[in-house]
Amino acid sequence: MRGPDWPVAGRGQSVGLLGGSFDPAHAGHVAITRAALARFGLDWVWWVVSPGNPLKRDAPAALDRRLAQARQVMRHPRVHVTDIEAQLSSRFSADTVASLQEAYPHLRFVWLMGSDNLGQFHLWDRWDEIAGRVPLGIFARPGDRLRALNSPTARRLASDRVPPAMLAQAAPPAWSFVNIPLRPESSTELRRAGQWKH
Numbered sequence: 077m078r079g080p081d082w083p084v085a086g087r088g089q090s091v092g093l094l095g096g097s098f099d100p101a102h103a104g105h106v107a108i109t110r111a112a113l114a115r116f117g118l119d120w121v122w123w124v125v126s127p128g129n130p131l132k133r134d135a136p137a138a139l140d141r142r143l144a145q146a147r148q149v150m151r152h153p154r155v156h157v158t159d160i161e162a163q164l165s166s167r168f169s170a171d172t173v174a175s176l177q178e179a180y181p182h183l184r185f186v187w188l189m190g191s192d193n194l195g196q197f198h199l200w201d202r203w204d205e206i207a208g209r210v211p212l213g214i215f216a217r218p219g220d221r222l223r224a225l226n227s228p229t230a231r232r233l234a235s236d237r238v239p240p241a242m243l244a245q246a247a248p249p250a251w252s253f254v255n256i257p258l259r260p261e262s263s264t265e266l267r268r269a270g271q272w273k274h
C-alpha cells in the first residue's frame with residue numbers, strides 16, 4: 077500500500093533509492109545523489125531515511141530531526157527525502173524494496189550505496205534477494221574502494237557488472253561501480269566533531 081504523502085513518478089521512470097541513517101545528512105550524500113542522477117540517468121532519487129540500521133548498535137537521532145535536517149541539506153527538484161521505511165515499519169532493506177515494488181509496479185528502482193556498504197552487503201538480511209530485485213549503483217568512498225571491489229558480493233556478482241549508463245535499464249542482478257571524486261564527509265565524523273548531537 078502506498079502512503080498518501082509518498083512521491084509520485086511517471087510510468088516507466090527510474091528511481092534511485094538512497095537508504096541511510098542520515099545521522100546527519102552531509103555533502104557526501106548530496107554528491108552521490110547528484111552523481112546518481114547524472115551517471116545512471118535516473119529520473120528521481122528518493123532518500124529512504126531509515127528508522128535504524130539493523131547492523132548498527134547505537135540508535136540514531138530522532139527520525140523527525142534527521143528528516144528535517146536532510147531536507148535542509150538536499151534541495152533538488154528531482155530528489156525526495158522520505159520516511160517511507162518508518163511508515164512501512166520495515167527494518168530490512170529487502171522488505172523495503174519488495175514493498176516499494178509492490179506499491180509502484182510501473183517504476184524501475186535502483187538501490188544506491190557507498191562502497192563501504194558494498195563491502196558488507198553480504199551481511200544484510202536476504203542480500204541476494206535484494207540483488208535479484210533491483211540493480212545496485214555503487215559509489216567509491218575513501219578507504220573502501222579496493223575492499224569493496226574484492227568483497228564477497230562483488231565477487232559473486234562479477235559477471236553482472238554493467239556500464240553506469242545501462243544500469244537503470246539492466247535486468248537484475250546488475251551493478252555498476254562509479255568513481256566520482258572521493259568525498260571525505262561522514263556522519264560519524266560530524267558526530268565526533270560535535271556538529272550533530274543526539
Ligand SMILES: Nc1ncnc2c1ncn2[C@@H]1O[C@H](COP(=O)(O)OP(=O)(O)OP(=O)(O)O)[C@@H](O)[C@H]1O
Pocket residue numbers: 094095096097098099104105108188189190191192193215216217218259260261262263264265
Ligand atoms: N562520503 C561519501 N561518499 C560515498 N558514499 C557515501 C558517503 N557518505 C555516505 N555515503 C553512502 O550514503 C549512504 C547513507 O550513508 P549514511 O547515512 O550511513 O552516512 P554515513 O556518513 O556513512 O554515516 P555513518 O558514519 O554514521 O555510518 C550509504 O550507502 C553510504 O555508503
Ligand SMILES: O=C(O)c1ccc[n+]([C@@H]2O[C@H](COP(=O)([O-])O)[C@@H](O)[C@H]2O)c1
Pocket residue numbers: 094095096097098124126128129130131132167168169170193199200201202
Ligand atoms: O537490511 C539489512 O539487513 C541492512 C543492513 C545494513 C544496512 N541496511 C541499510 O543500508 C542503508 C545504509 O545504512 P547506514 O546506516 O549505513 O546509513 C540503510 O538504508 C540501512 O537500512 C540494511
